[in-house]
Amino acid sequence: MASLPPQIRRRFLSTTTTNVSRKWAVKKVTKSNFSESLEEFKNHLSSSDFVAVSLQKTGSYRAPWHRPQPFDTVDTSYFKAKYAAERFQLLQFAAWPFTLRASKLTPHPYNFVLFPRDELKMGMPTYSFSVQTSHLTSMVEEGFDFNACIYNGISYLSRAQESAAKVRIGNPAAISYVTNTSSTHTIADTVFVERIKSRVKRWKTAFKSTKKDDALLSSLRKIVMRSEMYGTRPCMDLDVCSERQVQLTLEMLKGFSDDLVPLIIPAKGGGTQAVRVVLTSSKEDKELFERELQNLEEEQNKRVRGFREVIDLISASQKPVVSHNSLNDFTVIHSEFLSPLPINVDEFVGSLRSVFPHILDISHLMKNIGPLRTMTNIHAAISYLNNHYFAPIDMEISPQENEGNIHNLCVVKMCYFFAKLCSILKISENAMVSNNALLDPALEEYKYISGPQESTNEDVRVWTKNMRKVSCEDLVFLWGFRSGMTAGMLKSLLHKSHAVFSEEFDVRLVDKSCAIVVFWEPSLSQTFLDAVSSEEICGSLREIISEGLRASNYETYKRVCRLGLWEADLAESMDKALEDSDCLMEATYSRDIYWSSDFTINFDDL
Structure with missing residues (x-):
């Protein structure tokens, strides 16, 4: 391939990720072949430079405003990811150890099919989870095998659940040898x-x-x-x-x-x-x-841990983990395989880094190439790089015995895209971990877990494809306007209602029930909120307010996310967040899911 002319070589490489899924198969790992596949995975992991991960779940959000938004801070992004991680179930975990030598990329693809089967009959893990029918339809179209998932999916327990299980089982095989006591005997x-x-x-x-x-x-x-x-x-x-x-x-x-x-x-x-x-x-x-006791304990531990053996291997290897959406992926990983998610993002990051100290987010790498900052689709980003940069990548995938589904192609693209970014950004191929640190200082810069915005301050963007930033203090949430009103119609209505709207401002609909008003001039937002709550309100603004229009600042939106008020319409959640303090104290977060018994599936019967 090296002897091909640059133009032909470039054209070939631009289609590498498409051809690779047809030429090579990805190993699908279920309960029946998990033991032997685990040993193979362990060997490939030990010889790799990185490991790419990608997850398939039963859904991602219930309502449009539950999606990560450009105007989300780190805190609100975490609360949204936490909500999704605790409700939707993980069904497939793609883990690809890969090496990157110069322009040669060699991944070893594994797709682990999972299902939360209560093999110990102890109520762990829980059978209750939410499902988005549209999401399942998309998985079926991609070739996902739900029969293999339910009947032969690999079960698992988190570290916290394993500790609880050992206590409940009370099995003497879980032995503990204790050294001599040093205190004086009474x-x-x-x-x-x-x-x-x-x-x-x-x-x-x-x-x-x-x-x-x-x-x-x-x-x-x-x-x-x-x-x-x-x-x-x-x-x-x-x-x-x-x-x-x-x-x-x-x-x-x-x-x-x-x-x-x-x-x-x-x-x-x-x-x-x-x-x-x-x-x-x-x-x-x-x-x-x-x-005999040691072997018995190890066998029991493997049976209890199940797929979490893979997570523990990745953690113990200290290899950099490559992800496309680290916040959403690793809230799921933490919730399913480590312990319940902490109440705030700082505790989450601290807990996660103790297990995975080197997480490289491709989304963060993309922001170092200007035109890629507004892109969210890897395929489009690869096309841009192929058209504007000469960064040839030769991919070689070891053949596997079991074929996976189209989800594999996402991980192929992610590995390929990561390799091209490393080449363009001049990141050294020798980025192995030594003494808990990446050898290449350039990669240390990209160790990152975040929401949609680039930093932990309160400056956010309002539109995905507009890089202009604004302080959270200059945002006002509006709801209670007439049904069917567009952002343009609402902006026109506000323009005539008060003097603050004579300055530059914009309006964006968050969902059909709520909108954001962006004041590009500082302090105007507070002036508008004061006017709305004033008893001396007059003019067309008074008329709008009398029709039911309500307004609040960004802190109310934060409170909505923090309290877990995940109603279908953001307007309803904002109303609940503004209730008196007694009601707020009662707005406790519940993980219980209620449904009619007529629609309950008893997985013990499967």
Whole structure:
């Protein structure tokens, strides 16, 4: 390919992302082939430079104003992403480890099909989630296999759910070895230790003597001594009342005998129920038993974690994660695989960075090339780069056994687009992570999680394709106007109503019920709000207000998002946010979803 003329080479590369889906298949991973695919993925991840991720969910928003908007701040963007992440279900997770060497891009494509199946019968993860029919229709058109998803999708638990599950299960396979205590023993400690030491000693002696007794006497002796069997080995439980007694028991057992193995028995409500002592027959038998316990615990952990094994592998690798919409993707990842989302964006970013310290958002890279700042479509952005820059990328994808769906093409484009941006922006190919830092300083600049705007200040844009910014303080939300009114009609009506509208201003409809007024001159917004609330209001403005027009500042919109007032119409949400403080205190956020039982699907029957 390198010998082709530049014009032909460029034309070939401009269609690379289209041809690649026809020439190479992407591996589809379900529950049936998850174990072997996990090992392959682990090997590809260890040899890669980056890993690209992309998600398929059952929906993204309920109403038009729930979408991320140019006028959203970091806070309001996070609240919207949090709302969507907690309601819509993740069904497919594309994870593509890839290497980038000079102009050669080599991805290893994996598509993991997921479904929140309660395999432990503990109510985790929840079956309740929202669905957008239009979104599902689009997934069907792309070739998504819902049968494979429901019947053979990989289940999972988040880290928080796994911890709760271990407590509920109370399985002694989840062992915990404790080192010697360093504090001085009290008289009560000494009495407790001597009592359990004497009991364990009598039990060991009694068990050895049972080999000489007949079956009936041996059974009676085991009952009296509260002796049981752990598999083929004898055991007994030592009740404890505190973590201090757990420490003392383990310390005593460690110095008392070399043939005893202690296990921690978790209590159902948390803490420790008992210490189980297992008697082994020899040093070799003890080592064998400990290996058996470790293998059993690891198998149980893998079964509980499910797909989260992939998330943990990506996190442990410390490889830079490439995403096209990091805020929406990683609120889902945090909610599904880590723990419930924090209440504010600062806590979210802090929590996320402890797990994924290097997240590269392609949307942020695009803003360094002027014409791409207003583009949201990767295909259009690739076409622009192919027409204006010579940045050849040679893509080579390893063939896989299972074919995925059209969603794969999105990740192909993302990897290809990222490679071209790195070439154009002169980002070094040697961007591997060392000591928790990216080796290429240029990439450190693009580690970013944000909403639609470029910074954390209160300056926002109002239109997607207009880069002009305005302070949030200069925005006013209007609602209660006549149905069917356009932005132009509303602007014309306002122009005649008050003196503030003699200066430059614009109007944009957020949805059919609410609009934003942009005052390009500072302080005019507050003048208008004062006039609306004044008892001395007059002229045409008084007439408009009498017809039901209401106005409020940007803080009310923030309050709507913070309180989770996600009504279908923004006007209704703004009305609720302006209610008195008592009502605001009662506007608690609920995650419960209610529906008619006639439309409930029982997934246990599938």
